[in-house]
Amino acid sequence: MSSAREVAAAVRSGDRSARQVTEEALAAVAAGDGEVHAFVEVLGDEALARADAVDAAIAAGQDPGPLAGVPVALKDNLCTRGIPTTCGSRILEGWRPPYDATVVELLRGAGAIALGKTNMDEFAMGSSTENSAFGPTRNPHCLERVPGGSSGGSAAAVAAGFVPLGLGSDTGGSIRQPAALCGVVGMKPTYGRVSRYGLVAFASSLDQIGPFARNVEDAALLFDVLARHDPRDTTSLRHRAPPTLDTVEAGVDGVRVGVCPDLIEGCAPDVAARVYEAAEALHAAGAQVEEIKVPEFAYGLSAYYLIAPAEASSNLARYDGVRYGLRVDADDAAAMNTATRTAGFGAEVKRRIMLGTYALSAGYYDAYYAQAQRVRTMVVEAFGRAYASVDVLLGATAPTTAFALGDKVDDPMAMYMNDICTIPSNLAGHPAVSVPFGAGADGLPVGVQVLAPPLEEALLFRVARAVEAGAPQAAWSA
Amino acid sequence: MSADAEWETVIGLEVHCELATQTKLFCGCPNAFGDDPNTNVCPVCLGLPGSLPVINAQAVELAMRIGTALHCEIRPSSFARKNYFYPDQAKDYQISQYDEPINANGSLPLPDGTVIGVTRAHLEEDTGKLTHVGAGGRISSAHHALVDYNRSGVPLVEIVSEPDIRSAAQARAYASELRGILVATGASDGRMEEGSMRIDANVSVRPVGAGEFGTRCEIKNLNSLRSLGRAIEYEVARQIALIDAGEAVRQETRHWDEAAGRTESMRSKEEANDYRYFPEPDLVPLVPDAAWQGRVAAALGPMPADRRAELRQALGGSPSEAEVDQIRAVVDLGLDSLVLAAVTAGAPAALALARASNEVAAEGEAGLALPAESFAALLVHEGSGVLSATQSKAVLHELVERGGGDPAALAKEMGFEALGADSLAAVVAEVIAASPDEWTRYVEGDEKVSGVFVGAVMKATKGQANGKEVVAELQRLRG
Numbered sequence: 001m002s003s004a005r006e007v008a009a010a011v012r013s014g015d016r017s018a019r020q021v022t023e024e025a026l027a028a029v030a031a032g033d034g035e036v037h038a039f040v041e042v043l044g045d046e047a048l049a050r051a052d053a054v055d056a057a058i059a060a061g062q063d064p065g066p067l068a069g070v071p072v073a074l075k076d077n078l079c080t081r082g083i084p085t086t087c088g089s090r091i092l093e094g095w096r097p098p099y100d101a102t103v104v105e106l107l108r109g110a111g112a113i114a115l116g117k118t119n120m121d122e123f124a125m126g127s128s129t130e131n132s133a134f135g136p137t138r139n140p141h142c143l144e145r146v147p148g149g150s151s152g153g154s155a156a157a158v159a160a161g162f163v164p165l166g167l168g169s170d171t172g173g174s175i176r177q178p179a180a181l182c183g184v185v186g187m188k189p190t191y192g193r194v195s196r197y198g199l200v201a202f203a204s205s206l207d208q209i210g211p212f213a214r215n216v217e218d219a220a221l222l223f224d225v226l227a228r229h230d231p232r233d234t235t236s237l238r239h240r241a242p243p244t245l246d247t248v249e250a251g252v253d254g255v256r257v258g259v260c261p262d263l264i265e266g267c268a269p270d271v272a273a274r275v276y277e278a279a280e281a282l283h284a285a286g287a288q289v290e291e292i293k294v295p296e297f298a299y300g301l302s303a304y305y306l307i308a309p310a311e312a313s314s315n316l317a318r319y320d321g322v323r324y325g326l327r328v329d330a331d332d333a334a335a336m337n338t339a340t341r342t343a344g345f346g347a348e349v350k351r352r353i354m355l356g357t358y359a360l361s362a363g364y365y366d367a368y369y370a371q372a373q374r375v376r377t378m379v380v381e382a383f384g385r386a387y388a389s390v391d392v393l394l395g396a397t398a399p400t401t402a403f404a405l406g407d408k409v410d411d412p413m414a415m416y417m418n419d420i421c422t423i424p425s426n427l428a429g430h431p432a433v434s435v436p437f438g439a440g441a442d443g444l445p446v447g448v449q450v451l452a453p454p455l456e457e458a459l460l461f462r463v464a465r466a467v468e469a470g471a472p473q474a475a476w477s478a
Numbered sequence: 479m480s481a482d483a484e485w486e487t488v489i490g491l492e493v494h495c496e497l498a499t500q501t502k503l504f505c506g507c508p509n510a511f512g513d514d515p516n517t518n519v520c521p522v523c524l525g526l527p528g529s530l531p532v533i534n535a536q537a538v539e540l541a542m543r544i545g546t547a548l549h550c551e552i553r554p555s556s557f558a559r560k561n562y563f564y565p566d567q568a569k570d571y572q573i574s575q576y577d578e579p580i581n582a583n584g585s586l587p588l589p590d591g592t593v594i595g596v597t598r599a600h601l602e603e604d605t606g607k608l609t610h611v612g613a614g615g616r617i618s619s620a621h622h623a624l625v626d627y628n629r630s631g632v633p634l635v636e637i638v639s640e641p642d643i644r645s646a647a648q649a650r651a652y653a654s655e656l657r658g659i660l661v662a663t664g665a666s667d668g669r670m671e672e673g674s675m676r677i678d679a680n681v682s683v684r685p686v687g688a689g690e691f692g693t694r695c696e697i698k699n700l701n702s703l704r705s706l707g708r709a710i711e712y713e714v715a716r717q718i719a720l721i722d723a724g725e726a727v728r729q730e731t732r733h734w735d736e737a738a739g740r741t742e743s744m745r746s747k748e749e750a751n752d753y754r755y756f757p758e759p760d761l762v763p764l765v766p767d768a769a770w771q772g773r774v775a776a777a778l779g780p781m782p783a784d785r786r787a788e789l790r791q792a793l794g795g796s797p798s799e800a801e802v803d804q805i806r807a808v809v810d811l812g813l814d815s816l817v818l819a820a821v822t823a824g825a826p827a828a829l830a831l832a833r834a835s836n837e838v839a840a841e842g843e844a845g846l847a848l849p850a851e852s853f854a855a856l857l858v859h860e861g862s863g864v865l866s867a868t869q870s871k872a873v874l875h876e877l878v879e880r881g882g883g884d885p886a887a888l889a890k891e892m893g894f895e896a897l898g899a900d901s902l903a904a905v906v907a908e909v910i911a912a913s914p915d916e917w918t919r920y921v922e923g924d925e926k927v928s929g930v931f932v933g934a935v936m937k938a939t940k941g942q943a944n945g946k947e948v949v950a951e952l953q954r955l956r957g
Contacts, residue, residue: 197530
């Protein structure tokens with residue numbers, strides 16, 4: 001199973017053709033995805049045509065870019081021109097966007113091959129990829145378990161070895177949590193680092209696109225391709241991101257690591273134990289490790305479950321049957337809207353639309369939405385105080401290893417608790433990454449989370465690489 | 479208490495002005511009126527999933543011009559989402575400025591000196607346009623509806639007045655003055671018939687002397703100044719009649735039916751939407767820096783009030799009532815520079831004003847294209863008596879038709895040779911010789927007969943003679 005860097009190097013040097021790499025990936029998907037169901041759409045002909053274009057460029061003496069010939073899995077909330085983009089929802093079934101997301105253009109510009117669109121919780125609302133209208137994705141390490149979510153398809157595609165790289169989106173942990181449960185690296189950049197143009201919105205002030213990879217270096221490589229200013233997204237940062245790949249091996253000597261019990265103590269003992277071992281590994285690698293409490297993180301989950309649904313209730317209003325996607329006809333426009341949305345949205349999406357609509361309603365706005373925004377500010381300030389004494393924070397990514405399919409589908413609160421460790425970074429717009437670190441009592445992957453201040457992705461990857469280097473070899477990673 | 483004199487009308491106006499930008503507010507689609515349906519659209523103004531808005535700098539600049547002209551504070555501002563479902567609303571929310579408008583606390587002085595407060599003038603996007611197909615054309619009876627999203631995302635500035643307006647006439651004066659300002663700033667073409675300027679009126683009545691406002695109704699669908707005036711008059715009478723009958727005015731939105739000449743209830747306060755405003759997360763705050771504001775203020779030309787003052791000055795400072803009306807018309811039509819150029823070139827000011835407000839105005843669009851130097855030269859000729867009023871008007875029309883030219887040469891071409899004093903005397907002598915009886919009566923003091931001679935001279939000279947000069951010659955010959 002080659003890394004993205006190895007694939008790109010082999011393709012650029014002519015040792016392997018992009019077509020050969022792509023055919024192998026397609027064959028792996030054909031052989032293995034029947035049981036995993038990572039993909040909702042496999043781009044056979046399109047991917048091979050792209051691969052041929054990459055090979056032609058190389059034959060002509062051109063450099064197709066740092067991801068030459070590397071197959072990439074795209075979460076199905078990233079718009080792909082002429083290719084169905086469903087967000088895991090019946091309401092968008094059959095919709096073909098007339099344009100590519102900025103990240104899709106950047107991938108193509110770097111020589112990558114979009115291999116397919118991956119399964120997800122409907123509109124990215126969920127932590128298990130069971131909320132997909134097209135059936136659940138299964139964890140490649142144990143098919144009875146969930147891969148996490150909402151970017152479970154991309155995480156599973158990378159973990160199963162179908163592709164070296166994947167793209168997900170992270171609104172409350174939707175990259176990092178499935179990365180942890182699938183034993184891969186998953187990273188959420190600083191808000192604004194990666195353009196959201198063409199990412200179908202869930203909660204606009206929280207959404208951020210980021211990479212999945214099987215190792216930290218590959219994640220850094222992909223991040224460097226994506227971190228570009230985009231004039232089509234006014235929240236895109238003008239500030240040029242320094243390359244992170246160059247410094248990923250620079251080590252953690254002298255780096256101050258704050259082990260945060262508020263991101264550990266609520267987790268299962270086997271998960272908590274792995275986090276403390278990761279802290280030990282960092283200490284052994286030269287980092288200054290100390291404990292730092294950030295009790296305000298405890299309020300993040302409540303604030304998130306008001307802000308994200310509020311924005312979602314507005315973002316998802318456009319699925320009304322008028323212009324695209326599903327339409328269920330009725331006597332008048334309002335009845336058609338209702339019939340379409342009733343048939344097109346799943347239960348979790350409806351729940352969040354109602355929650356968000358309520359939180360924004362006259363008479364409730366101050367008590368819910370406005371109050372949640374004040375908590376959000378409080379979390380940002382708490383991060384600021386923590387980073388006055390440490391350079392990065394260390395915690396768990398998810399409270400447990402992968403849970404069984406069906407375990408939490410009837411208990412929304414239990415499902416929401418999966419995001420408790422990942423949400424603070426979304427509220428603050430800070431970067432964070434989940435790195436595999438050994439296994440839990442059930443032998444399944446555990447993810448350790450590194451959190452860094454805004455724009456500090458280079459430092460984040462350095463620390464993540466040190467965690468990775470200190471991680472025990474696990475059976476599933478062989 | 480039923481006499482109107484015992485009631486005071488209270489009106490606040492909300493004016494939506496379409497900005498004359500090249501492109502839409504949040505995307506690069508052309509901002510154009512009258513194109514084929516759904517040809518000026520893209521993922522952003524269609525609200526396609528994944529699309530994001532990017533603010534148009536030209537729209538911000540035009541909004542700041544409006545704010546500057548209305549003496550507003552220009553402030554750091556932000557956008558919000560106004561959420562409601564409607565098929566002409568591509569995203570099912572409208573991006574609008576809510577609690578932080580770009581312009582606030584302004585004022586608009588009317589020509590009569592009354593100052594109307596301007597609460598705010600904020601940026602927002604327009605919706606698409608629905609056409610109901612089927613019986614009646616009304617939404618309730620239509621079989622289906624077609625949506626044209628060409629207008630979706632067109633930039634608007636909504637100008638909200640304080641409830642300072644006290645009559646239908648004053649409302650019309652406010653709307654008319656505001657229209658002049660919007661055109662003068664270059665922010666809008668001011669074409670109400672194309673929907674470039676749309677007005678909603680909040681109307682209430684209260685007993686004269688009352689401190690509190692009455693219950694107001696919002697009237698929509700006012701597409702002309704005439705509709706505005708008629709609708710307010712109707713609504714005031716309706717509200718007074720209700721109160722006189724012992725009933726209460728209900729707070730509601732009412733639709734003006736121009737054909738029927740009445741307002742009709744659309745929805746009551748209880749049925750009103752809860753718009754669930756919240757900050758638009760896809761747009762960063764809009765903070766125009768001081769330098770930009772300074773450039774906008776410096777580049778702003780004179781407003782209608784300034785231009786009327788300049789014309790009054792040119793007329794010697796105390797125009798007649800008729801001239802005040804002419805001044806207003808000339809400024810509204812944008813013909814004031816034509817008048818001033820003529821005056822500067824030596825034409826009589828009153829004559830230039832009269833010709834501009836009547837004959838040039840009657841030419842419509844073509845009149846606006848008349849070169850100032852042609853107009854000025856013509857009026858200098860007329861003023862000095864070289865051309866008669868009749869001839870001058872004929873030459874003016876021809877100048878407009880041709881888009882300008884040398885009026886002296888044109889007059890010659892049209893056969894309007896100026897008559898010298900000698901040839902006039904010769905013509906008068908011929909006319910007298912042809913009518914000896916009338917001449918005798920004139921000599922004996924019958925002044926009315928002079929008209930016969932003037933008419934005959936005019937006929938003989940094809941209108942080239944000056945009537946006053948003919949009479950002077952007749953009187954000289956009579957002795």
